[in-house]
Amino acid sequence: MSALAIRLAGIAMESPLVLASGVLGTTASSLRRVALAGAGAVTMKSCSLQPRAGHPAPCILPWGGGILNAVGLSNPGAEGAAAEIAEFKRTCPVPLFASIFAGSAEEFGRLAGRIAGAGPDLIEVNVSCPNVQSEFGIPFAADPDACGRVARAVKDAAGSIPVSIKLSAQCASLARMAEACQRNGADAITAINTAGPGMWIDTGTGRPVLSNRVGGVSGPAILPIAVRAVYEIRKAVDLPIIGTGGVSCANDALQLIMAGADAVGIGSAIYGGGIGLFGEINRGLEDFLKEGGYDSIGRVQGLAHREDRP
Amino acid sequence: MSALAIRLAGIAMESPLVLASGVLGTTASSLRRVALAGAGAVTMKSCSLQPRAGHPAPCILPWGGGILNAVGLSNPGAEGAAAEIAEFKRTCPVPLFASIFAGSAEEFGRLAGRIAGAGPDLIEVNVSCPNVQSEFGIPFAADPDACGRVARAVKDAAGSIPVSIKLSAQCASLARMAEACQRNGADAITAINTAGPGMWIDTGTGRPVLSNRVGGVSGPAILPIAVRAVYEIRKAVDLPIIGTGGVSCANDALQLIMAGADAVGIGSAIYGGGIGLFGEINRGLEDFLKEGGYDSIGRVQGLAHREDRP
Amino acid sequence: MSGRSLAMSSHEMHTLPVKQVVFHHDGLKSFVFPRAFDAEPGQFVMLWIPGVDEKPFSVSDVTDGKIEITAKAVGPFSRALMNCKPGDRLGLRGPFGRGFRPRGRGLVVGGGMGIAPLRYLVHRLEQDRASFRIVLGARTAEEMMFVGDFSRLGAQFATDDGTLGRQCLVTSLAERLCEEERFDLIYGCGPEPMLVALKKLADRAGIDCQLSLERHMKCGIGICGSCCVDGSGICICREGPVLDRAELDLVADFGLPHRDATGARKDAPAMA
Amino acid sequence: MSGRSLAMSSHEMHTLPVKQVVFHHDGLKSFVFPRAFDAEPGQFVMLWIPGVDEKPFSVSDVTDGKIEITAKAVGPFSRALMNCKPGDRLGLRGPFGRGFRPRGRGLVVGGGMGIAPLRYLVHRLEQDRASFRIVLGARTAEEMMFVGDFSRLGAQFATDDGTLGRQCLVTSLAERLCEEERFDLIYGCGPEPMLVALKKLADRAGIDCQLSLERHMKCGIGICGSCCVDGSGICICREGPVLDRAELDLVADFGLPHRDATGARKDAPAMA
Numbered sequence A, B: 001m002s003a004l005a006i007r008l009a010g011i012a013m014e015s016p017l018v019l020a021s022g023v024l025g026t027t028a029s030s031l032r033r034v035a036l037a038g039a040g041a042v043t044m045k046s047c048s049l050q051p052r053a054g055h056p057a058p059c060i061l062p063w064g065g066g067i068l069n070a071v072g073l074s075n076p077g078a079e080g081a082a083a084e085i086a087e088f089k090r091t092c093p094v095p096l097f098a099s100i101f102a103g104s105a106e107e108f109g110r111l112a113g114r115i116a117g118a119g120p121d122l123i124e125v126n127v128s129c130p131n132v133q134s135e136f137g138i139p140f141a142a143d144p145d146a147c148g149r150v151a152r153a154v155k156d157a158a159g160s161i162p163v164s165i166k167l168s169a170q171c172a173s174l175a176r177m178a179e180a181c182q183r184n185g186a187d188a189i190t191a192i193n194t195a196g197p198g199m200w201i202d203t204g205t206g207r208p209v210l211s212n213r214v215g216g217v218s219g220p221a222i223l224p225i226a227v228r229a230v231y232e233i234r235k236a237v238d239l240p241i242i243g244t245g246g247v248s249c250a251n252d253a254l255q256l257i258m259a260g261a262d263a264v265g266i267g268s269a270i271y272g273g274g275i276g277l278f279g280e281i282n283r284g285l286e287d288f289l290k291e292g293g294y295d296s297i298g299r300v301q302g303l304a305h306r307e308d309r310p
Numbered sequence C, D: 001m002s003g004r005s006l007a008m009s010s011h012e013m014h015t016l017p018v019k020q021v022v023f024h025h026d027g028l029k030s031f032v033f034p035r036a037f038d039a040e041p042g043q044f045v046m047l048w049i050p051g052v053d054e055k056p057f058s059v060s061d062v063t064d065g066k067i068e069i070t071a072k073a074v075g076p077f078s079r080a081l082m083n084c085k086p087g088d089r090l091g092l093r094g095p096f097g098r099g100f101r102p103r104g105r106g107l108v109v110g111g112g113m114g115i116a117p118l119r120y121l122v123h124r125l126e127q128d129r130a131s132f133r134i135v136l137g138a139r140t141a142e143e144m145m146f147v148g149d150f151s152r153l154g155a156q157f158a159t160d161d162g163t164l165g166r167q168c169l170v171t172s173l174a175e176r177l178c179e180e181e182r183f184d185l186i187y188g189c190g191p192e193p194m195l196v197a198l199k200k201l202a203d204r205a206g207i208d209c210q211l212s213l214e215r216h217m218k219c220g221i222g223i224c225g226s227c228c229v230d231g232s233g234i235c236i237c238r239e240g241p242v243l244d245r246a247e248l249d250l251v252a253d254f255g256l257p258h259r260d261a262t263g264a265r266k267d268a269p270a271m272a
């Protein structure tokens, strides 16, 4: 078994690297491509019960420190997503994580049931997308009770399929959010979704570039926020964590792992590095383990929580 | 009069660029140096009633996307700060903004009275420093009521000296924070303080590098968050805004101005650009105005709030 | 530790004043922007009309310090574009994607709006003193773009109504040329059914082809996944839009209905 | 639009295993790190002992792929450093600041720990075949570092107790040399009172000097302001630590009490 192999909520993965939701994740074909490039698991774009076209373009904007996006959760709906899941599972052995979002705990439950039927390896629950707040009221990801109810509803509907709740750093206490997830049966936590939100103004016209004016901030700019978030969550709960945010090289991935992540999501960095990044980072992690004399990636997990005085 | 001249809360400034608090801002000498380099006003490092040594090093860490800091508000105390203010005012005509922080509205008031006596041109109220939360309880900057009480206490103590409240983007609603400031007599708003907090882990040792483990995120990484914050505040209130966060070139400064800022704070970028940045950005702004046929910087302020449909 | 920046500064959004508008006929115009660009033929830019939308457009020419795109009015965005005048500021990001990789003796085949990027291609081929032939098709003479430019380079034309050149499909012209002459590579851009025919022609002739595909695009930077083809899953915005024969063999939806803005498969094939 | 990154990758924190520890005497050691550095003589690094603190240390030598610093036990940090062994990982950021700018015929004057950076300076001067003389002072022979190295280059020594060279202040040696020979530049590093004397000597002799100052440092990157001198307000970590005569004229607290970690002026002059 390779030094990078892990088990996450019972799922065997060849590498801790996970394709983050919303990036190259709509179709079975693109997900398979990323899986073959070396991802230990791939996450689908979040889907809703009904199809959504999302916001008009520009909805994705690289700006030098990362990416701003307000895609508006475009997706082909539960039917379409289920078909892609089924096709992926038929043609690719790599674990597939579905991702769902809805407007109420009850709707989350219904959607989870529908998606569970298609047989993903895990269901990620996107309670934290900043692009649809106005549509769905208070973000679940800032309210431990609401988030707990969503976790419970999805868990009840998902049967034996493990459930990960995807949190945002924009809340008063990540520890309290994580505890609410654990109390309500979540099998894992994904953190973080995009930060911000942010705005980019074109000074030639004086206009916000994104059609939605504001969008979530991802990419290198948010790495330290993601590292801190994972560190806080690891202090609070012992659920597996899919640490995500700003990773673009093996050293970044190691920071999240040392902060306490079991697996590491990668999204925006694919812009700069292409999907070849998965292979590169796998190799970088292997080299790191070899040089340090560690026999598995698990050995360095959570290292940053050791007592600080030497 | 130069095209860059502005009035902010009654204060005449030759340029909208302001040295942000905490950067080269402890001594009259260093403040004067930045003033001579082209800043329209300079803000002092935040001071407390008593001197503070702050956190051990490393407390400031450049990481590629900006700076992480947990200086821990080291400062020579109100006595020392007042002496620096007096010396600065004796030797330099550029407006000087004091900055204060305290543990309660009452203490804020006392400190403001002490500092007002030294004659700064404005008192900035740091309700938003992330590095001392655990010491002072809930951050004022996330609670409109508490923040309003601080604003009122400082305003009452400051006499005729205008007061700006410095907000953080880490709150549920910047609009509500800004309204609370306005209602309680604030003359201006400064936004934003550092984002995050963030953590950086040295993967060679597995340790968080900052002695405080976490620190505020500043520099280029936070520009889109600052632009969005200023945009939200401008929508909510008509107080002058000192837009701050991630500015490192004239185009960045213009984004904040078009989002609604009257003046623009610059801090972390001095690491990459030195204090010569003030002159460079002034020239960049002048060139922009000339090319666009604008006779003053006020003409482009808030441009991003025009109706969006063409 | 390597750099931490995603910056590819030309990929940031820049608005530029339109420098010149070239009127071809109603609903068909070229727009020239004052920006030094080192786009390859076949690459595209994302064009933003503030307040409207942002869409991909192929580069139809690059001359020193200037870049040109050519657009046809077919829907809300392209109609709004037709109203843009010199001095209006539009946003450009790019250039994106992988363009044509010229090699050997080429047969350049274009149809409809697909002619636009080929104009820049033949300018480059000419400059590189490459040997090539051109065949172009459109519905009518009026819709045939850059006729003077292409005629000078010996292009043959086909129209549906016979108002210019032969009254036949451009693929018939291409087939005949392939029987008469030896080519190393077929360059193609146009409606997907035309591309499917060209691919078959290349397969039969046993030569390579480089065909430019269109898929729904949102980001242009290989992130959103909306332009990924079925089968191999590659991104048209990043690894395309120009694919070679081997790559096309792995496009499961080549010539078939592909995906819309939601990511669902749609029933009608895309316009081109 | 220019790059948006603050990255100066060598300024990020890197921990490195100590490669070698050189024992000079109790409480005085050099530490060698395996890192290719292009530091100039007079520049410094920020040295982090994880879990302890981070402090500035001058580079005492750079050889291919290796960098060395030399430290004396005077307080909690430097005592913790004395316990570090080969293989221990310490953090390095840098190099920072503006070092010596060699020019003409030089007089190199060092005192106490100030001798460390001068070692790297004279290695460079030697390599550049510059003409220079060296005078060094310390309390005792034992505290005089790198005696062999400096002797080879003709250094003269002064000690407080006469255990090595003359029993006098190093500034007396410098003064005498200045009377006897012609120099273009005095390089100095050591306790601030020594630097004040050297500045006076340079003023009297009408030649330039480059003296390395110490101030309380936190960031090393010209941000926190804790190292700014009174008067001109310049940052010692960025525009220093080596200042020339004109710059020194504008240091209002030269030789006077300067500031502590709070930013307040303190009463005792800093150690050096």
Ligand SMILES: Cc1cc2nc3c(=O)[nH]c(=O)nc-3n(C[C@H](O)[C@H](O)[C@H](O)COP(=O)(O)OP(=O)(O)OC[C@H]3O[C@@H](n4cnc5c(N)ncnc54)[C@H](O)[C@@H]3O)c2cc1C
Pocket: C044, C054, C055, C056, C057, C058, C059, C069, C070, C071, C072, C073, C074, C075, C076, C077, C078, C079, C113, C116, C117, C213, C214, C215, C216, C217, C218, C241, C269, C270, C271
């Ligand atoms: C790589 C590439 C290069 C292109 N080059 C040119 C060009 O040089 N000249 C030109 O006139 N057009 C070009 N197009 C098409 C162009 O991007 C627009 O699709 C077209 O202008 C129609 O947009 P609309 O809003 O006016 O019409 P709509 O009514 O919105 O769309 C008409 C059809 O255009 C296609 N389309 C719409 N939106 C997109 C989108 N975001 N991405 C891809 N296809 C879309 C769909 O097939 C749709 O059915 C190119 C497309 C691609 C993918």
Ligand SMILES: Cc1cc2nc3c(=O)[nH]c(=O)nc-3n(C[C@H](O)[C@H](O)[C@H](O)COP(=O)(O)OP(=O)(O)OC[C@H]3O[C@@H](n4cnc5c(N)ncnc54)[C@H](O)[C@@H]3O)c2cc1C
Pocket: D044, D054, D055, D056, D057, D058, D059, D069, D070, D071, D072, D073, D074, D075, D076, D077, D078, D079, D113, D116, D117, D213, D214, D215, D216, D217, D218, D241, D270, D271
């Ligand atoms: C540019 C520069 C280069 C230096 N080079 C060397 C060197 O090559 N070798 C060496 O042994 N020492 C050097 N020092 C001094 C070194 O940084 C430490 O100050 C010294 O090791 C004492 O630290 P301590 O905690 O052990 O003692 P402490 O008891 O904490 O301090 C003793 C004295 O050191 C000074 N000091 C403490 N902290 C700092 C700080 N953060 N920044 C600046 N001065 C401080 C103060 O004057 C203090 O009174 C240099 C300092 C500077 C500014």
Ligand SMILES: Cc1cc2nc3c(=O)[nH]c(=O)nc-3n(C[C@H](O)[C@H](O)[C@H](O)COP(=O)(O)O)c2cc1C
Pocket: A020, A021, A022, A023, A045, A046, A060, A067, A069, A071, A073, A099, A126, A129, A166, A192, A193, A194, A217, A218, A219, A220, A222, A244, A245, A246, A247, A265, A266, A267, A268, A269, C223, C224
């Ligand atoms: C274009 C884009 C679309 C995204 N869409 C989703 C989504 O649908 N669901 C979700 O949970 N997260 C979504 N995200 C967030 C990412 O999954 C990830 O949490 C975030 O981008 C931080 O990781 P990164 O810095 O590696 O991109 C999206 C991110 C981007 C850039």
Ligand SMILES: Cc1cc2nc3c(=O)[nH]c(=O)nc-3n(C[C@H](O)[C@H](O)[C@H](O)COP(=O)(O)O)c2cc1C
Pocket: B020, B021, B022, B023, B045, B046, B060, B067, B069, B071, B073, B099, B126, B129, B166, B192, B193, B194, B217, B218, B219, B220, B222, B244, B245, B246, B247, B265, B266, B267, B268, B269, D223, D224
């Ligand atoms: C090293 C450092 C120290 C700071 N200290 C203070 C402070 O004392 N008071 C305060 O209000 N803000 C402080 N800030 C925040 C800045 O004033 C500013 O709001 C923030 O850094 C964002 O601006 P920038 O990206 O231009 O640095 C500090 C920032 C840095 C980097």
Ligand code: FES
Pocket: C216, C217, C218, C219, C220, C221, C222, C223, C224, C225, C226, C227, C228, C235, C236, C237, C238
């Ligand atoms: S358009 Fe987004 S991946 Fe191609």
Ligand code: FES
Pocket: D216, D217, D218, D219, D220, D221, D222, D223, D224, D225, D226, D227, D228, D235, D236, D237, D238
């Ligand atoms: S040490 Fe921070 S400015 Fe010099």
